[in-house]
Amino acid sequence: MIRYFTEDGSEDTVNARMEGCTDPRLAEVMASLVKHLHAFAKEIQLTQQEWETGIDFLTRTGKICSDERQEVILLSDVLGFSMLVDAINNRHPAGATESTVFGPFHVADAPIRSMGDSISLDGKGESCLYSGKVLDLHGEPIEGACVDVWSDNADGFYDVQQPGVQPKWNNRGRFLTGKDGAYHFVGIKPVSYPIPDDGPVGQMLEQLGRHPYRPAHMHYLITAPGFHKLVTHTFVGGDAYLQSDAVFGVKSSLIAPFEPLQGAATKWHSPFNFVLTPMDAR
Amino acid sequence: MIRYFTEDGSEDTVNARMEGCTDPRLAEVMASLVKHLHAFAKEIQLTQQEWETGIDFLTRTGKICSDERQEVILLSDVLGFSMLVDAINNRHPAGATESTVFGPFHVADAPIRSMGDSISLDGKGESCLYSGKVLDLHGEPIEGACVDVWSDNADGFYDVQQPGVQPKWNNRGRFLTGKDGAYHFVGIKPVSYPIPDDGPVGQMLEQLGRHPYRPAHMHYLITAPGFHKLVTHTFVGGDAYLQSDAVFGVKSSLIAPFEPLQGAATKWHSPFNFVLTPMDAR
Numbered sequence: 274m275i276r277y278f279t280e281d282g283s284e285d286t287v288n289a290r291m292e293g294c295t296d297p298r299l300a301e302v303m304a305s306l307v308k309h310l311h312a313f314a315k316e317i318q319l320t321q322q323e324w325e326t327g328i329d330f331l332t333r334t335g336k337i338c339s340d341e342r343q344e345v346i347l348l349s350d351v352l353g354f355s356m357l358v359d360a361i362n363n364r365h366p367a368g369a370t371e372s373t374v375f376g377p378f379h380v381a382d383a384p385i386r387s388m389g390d391s392i393s394l395d396g397k398g399e400s401c402l403y404s405g406k407v408l409d410l411h412g413e414p415i416e417g418a419c420v421d422v423w424s425d426n427a428d429g430f431y432d433v434q435q436p437g438v439q440p441k442w443n444n445r446g447r448f449l450t451g452k453d454g455a456y457h458f459v460g461i462k463p464v465s466y467p468i469p470d471d472g473p474v475g476q477m478l479e480q481l482g483r484h485p486y487r488p489a490h491m492h493y494l495i496t497a498p499g500f501h502k503l504v505t506h507t508f509v510g511g512d513a514y515l516q517s518d519a520v521f522g523v524k525s526s527l528i529a530p531f532e533p534l535q536g537a538a539t540k541w542h543s544p545f546n547f548v549l550t551p552m553d554a555r
Numbered sequence: 556m557i558r559y560f561t562e563d564g565s566e567d568t569v570n571a572r573m574e575g576c577t578d579p580r581l582a583e584v585m586a587s588l589v590k591h592l593h594a595f596a597k598e599i600q601l602t603q604q605e606w607e608t609g610i611d612f613l614t615r616t617g618k619i620c621s622d623e624r625q626e627v628i629l630l631s632d633v634l635g636f637s638m639l640v641d642a643i644n645n646r647h648p649a650g651a652t653e654s655t656v657f658g659p660f661h662v663a664d665a666p667i668r669s670m671g672d673s674i675s676l677d678g679k680g681e682s683c684l685y686s687g688k689v690l691d692l693h694g695e696p697i698e699g700a701c702v703d704v705w706s707d708n709a710d711g712f713y714d715v716q717q718p719g720v721q722p723k724w725n726n727r728g729r730f731l732t733g734k735d736g737a738y739h740f741v742g743i744k745p746v747s748y749p750i751p752d753d754g755p756v757g758q759m760l761e762q763l764g765r766h767p768y769r770p771a772h773m774h775y776l777i778t779a780p781g782f783h784k785l786v787t788h789t790f791v792g793g794d795a796y797l798q799s800d801a802v803f804g805v806k807s808s809l810i811a812p813f814e815p816l817q818g819a820a821t822k823w824h825s826p827f828n829f830v831l832t833p834m835d836a837r
Contacts, residue, residue: 278635278803280642286803287635293764302599303763307634309595314639317587324631324640332627335617345614349606352589353560353569357596358606360562481585482575521560521568 284311333473343377347474350374350520351483363504368410369550373522375504376492378431383421383445391459392446395439398427398461401531401541406454407495408548414454415549418497421447422458424490429466450497462531462541463489465514478519485519488512491529493547500549507545566593615755625659629756632656632802633765645786650692651832655804657786658774660713665703665727673741674728677721680709680743683813683823688736689777690830696736697831700779703729704740706772711748732779744813744823745771747796760801767801770794773811775829782831789827 276286287307294300313319334344349355355374363372386392393400407418423445425431432443448456470478470485478485490506506522507529508515515523529545558568569589576582595601616626631637637656645654668674675682689700705727707713714725730738752760752767760767772788788804789811790797797805811827 276798277805277807278638278642279806280639280646283635283639283642283803290765290799290803291763294762295764296762299762302601302605305595305599309591309598310634310636311639313587313591314636314643316591317584318643319584319640321640321644323584324637328625328627328631331613332617332620332625335614335627336620338614338618343610343614345610345617349610352592353565354592354596355606356560357562357565357593358601358603360560360565361596361600362603364562480576480578480581481573482577483572516558517572521565521572523559524561525559 284308287311330473330477337472342469342472344469344472344474346377347468347472348477350468351474351478353521356521359504363501365501365550366410366554368548369554370503370505370547371524371526372503372505373524373527374520375494378433379421379423379492379494380433380442380445383423383447384442386446386448386458388448388451388455388457389459390446390448392422392442392444393426393459393461394443395426398464399541400539401460401462401543402457402534402537402539403460403491403543403545404455404457405544405546407450407456407497408454408546409500409551410548410554414450414452415497415500416450416452416454418450418454418456418495418500418549419447420450420456420547421494421496422460423492424460424463425466427461427464429464459539460491462543463491463509465489465512468519483519484514484517486514486517487520488514488518488523490522491543495547495549497549499552501552501554503547503549505547507543509543566590569593612755612759619754624751624754626751626754626756628659629750629754630759632750633756633760635803638803641786645783647783647832648692648836650830651836652785652787652829653806653808654785654787655806655809656802657776660715661703661705661774661776662715662724662727665705665729666724668728668730668740670730670733670737670739671741672728672730674704674724674726675708675741675743676725677708680746681823682821683742683744683825684739684816684819684821685742685773685825685827686737686739687826687828689732689738689779690736690828691782691833692830692836696732696734697779697782698732698734698736700732700736700738700777700782700831701729702732702738702829703776703778704742705774706742706745707748709743709746711746741821742773744825745773745791747771747794750801765801766796766799768796768799769802770796770800770805772804773825777829777831779831781834783834783836785829785831787829789825791825 432439467485489509495503714721749767771791
């Protein structure tokens with residue numbers, strides 16, 4: 274079959290060229306991508322100048338990436354694409370805790386701390402007791418779960434964003450549950466912060482009339498033998514940016530209470546239970 | 556309206572966030588892009604690992620770009636996206652010569668030469684007489700048309716790819732038509748060549764089972780007062796890659812005869828008439 278390019282059949286012409294592809298999944302993914310990209314250009318009747326703007330934008334987005342900065346992920350995040358991929362790959366049965374984006378600031382092998390320890394090492398911020406249980410779908414406690422937590426400090430930065438300014442492992446730690454499945458630790462009430470907005474993605478957000486802020490949140494990576502790992506946050510209830518998270522990470526089930534305490538060792542208390550999905554449930 | 560992220564309504568959640576965008580066309584383009592990108596991920600059930608592969612690919616594609624190399628355009632080209640944008644923006648009435656991709660190797664202000672001059676300055680390749688007329692839709696000659704032509708040399712490289720190796724302006728020139736609308740010049744019969752394939756896009760083509768070659772072609776940029784500019788190629792009839800141009804540039808109407816000559820000053824003759832679209836026709 275001879276197939277020269279035509280506007281109407283453009284996606285078919287391109288996809289017919291992959292007959293020699295020996296990776297059927299790659300061919301399937303690329304065929305779908307080509308189909309939807311061409312549908313986009315046709316629907317919007319993309320102009321030559323808009324195409325040039327897009328080429329320049331993607332070029333700058335790639336070029337600004339470094340070991341410390343991943344602007345392409347940021348682009349995926351602000352288009353809701355990262356959350357969508359997370360949702361597709363982490364469907365869960367009713368009752369299990371929902372997932373959200375992992376984010377770029379996790380550091381593996383944080384110190385394992387004793388229950389009740391504080392992860393705040395810089396003395397900044399409003400102290401908060403985090404407590405709850407790690408449970409299975411039947412409400413039974415999970416023993417031996419690893420609760421890996423991390424948050425920004427009171428200035429809105431993670432320790433890895435401020436090496437030499439913040440103590441190493443500031444606002445990070447891992448806690449292992451006992452028979453009762455319970456965890457409790459002291460951190461700070463996190464603060465909302467802008468994603469890096471001095472690059473192409475920040476410029477795009479501004480042109481779209483969007484702000485770059487994420488609502489305050491505590492990160493959790495919870496693992497336990499026999500269960501799917503859970504990557505999620507709890508969000509600070511009442512945060513001004515809950516309904517406009519720049520990366521669309523908020524799910525209503527993840528908004529946690531932050532209750533003021535009187536005469537206690539910490540200023541706030543945030544209770545939250547996590548429910549893991551067993552390996553055989555999906 | 557409070558809209559937290561859900562998998563089903565993901566694209567609506569993202570697009571509802573652009574209410575503050577003061578550029579209606581930008582909002583329209585981005586909303587369509589988000590809709591189609593999300594539809595792609597949902598249709599293909601994109602995995603987390605595939606997402607990571609895509610992020611890494613786009614990052615490397617941006618980072619390899621330089622003043623001499625534009626890998627993002629190359630990506631657009633091999634996905635047929637550049638040809639689609641060209642088609643959308645250059646629809647023409649019946650009878651007008653079709654357009655194709657501009658390509659990255661045009662240089663403005665090439666020397667204006669006299670009709671019949673040779674543009675081949677390096678003495679390489681098989682000489683070819685190019686001739687024909689520049690006409691309007693009624694078949695009337697267009698006087699004062701500028702026929703700007705460029706091709707690779709016999710080694711498959713444009714002069715700008717080999718500064719210091721090829722003479723400056725090798726295989727380039729501009730010719731101005733007289734009352735008869737006719738042009739003729741001497742060049743070489745171009746050769747097929749691979750697009751730059753030592754980067755991410757080349758790796759992708761290999762994984763897709765595609766070769767990186769373009770069929771041999773002569774570039775034309777034809778301008779005349781009162782007419783739309785025409786960006787096109789003529790392709791060498793019989794070229795092995797006509798049906799598999801890596802950038803999908805071939806249209807059947809652009810395949811030109813290359814006739815062998817006996818006892819003539821050039822080895823080949825390629826006749827081709829160009830028909831321009833008047834400004835008021837679209």
